[in-house]
Amino acid sequence: MPDLDFRIEGAEVVPYATAPLLAFRLAVRNAQPDESVHTVVLRCQIQIEVTRRHYDRGEEERLRDLFGEPERWGQTLRTMLWTHTTAVVPAFEGETVTELHVPCSYDFNLAATKFFYGLAGGEVPLAFLFSGSVFYQSASGALQVSPISWTKEAQFRLPVATWQRLMDAYYPNLAFLQLRRDVYDRLYQYKVRHGITGWEQAVEGMLRVVEEGAPV
Numbered sequence: 001m002p003d004l005d006f007r008i009e010g011a012e013v014v015p016y017a018t019a020p021l022l023a024f025r026l027a028v029r030n031a032q033p034d035e036s037v038h039t040v041v042l043r044c045q046i047q048i049e050v051t052r053r054h055y056d057r058g059e060e061e062r063l064r065d066l067f068g069e070p071e072r073w074g075q076t077l078r079t080m081l082w083t084h085t086t087a088v089v090p091a092f093e094g095e096t097v098t099e100l101h102v103p104c105s106y107d108f109n110l111a112a113t114k115f116f117y118g119l120a121g122g123e124v125p126l127a128f129l130f131s132g133s134v135f136y137q138s139a140s141g142a143l144q145v146s147p148i149s150w151t152k153e154a155q156f157r158l159p160v161a162t163w164q165r166l167m168d169a170y171y172p173n174l175a176f177l178q179l180r181r182d183v184y185d186r187l188y189q190y191k192v193r194h195g196i197t198g199w200e201q202a203v204e205g206m207l208r209v210v211e212e213g214a215p216v
Helices: 057-062 070-076 111-117 160-170 181-193 199-212
Strands: 004-013 021-030 036-048 080-089 095-103 123-137 143-147 153-159
Touching: 004 123, 004 153, 004 160, 021 160, 036 095, 080 095, 080 111, 123 160, 153 160, 181 199
Parallel strands: none
Antiparallel strands: 004 021, 021 095, 036 080, 036 123, 123 143, 123 153
């Protein structure tokens, strides 16, 4: 029966996808090197191990929305669920390398997006927790199936620069903000009332009033 181990070897931006996508290079090794693995149907939960990195003062300020005041981080910092993904590994013997595709959101209502955006540099410690099924050929030639142990996991430190490069490729110099419809209506009326043509100019005008007391 196959005994699989997993290792993340790197991560790259997938260009020209319909939405931001990272491809993690996943090495899969069978402890029984001469055994023929027909297919692996793989499920993966990816967690962000937020306590396993250092945060500078600027990052602490930007992450207050997630974790509160830095003095409380001893209680508020906890491992975060990032996402779930799946992959189908084709037939192999011994060891193979495949790609684990992970869609990435730029929705700032999501904790993971706020976390990535709040980091200036360094790396993000990730934990990959695997499950699924292995289809293999027995000694008699019959096709067998066995579950992947829930203890199977891998760690990887994703460079923050990789995530930043991904978002710059898909959303150059852009960020997105969702508003309640009533708040949007008020902003729209402000924009129309003052003859403002663009949303950026409308927001900048309100910010000047708040920050400088300048006339609209």
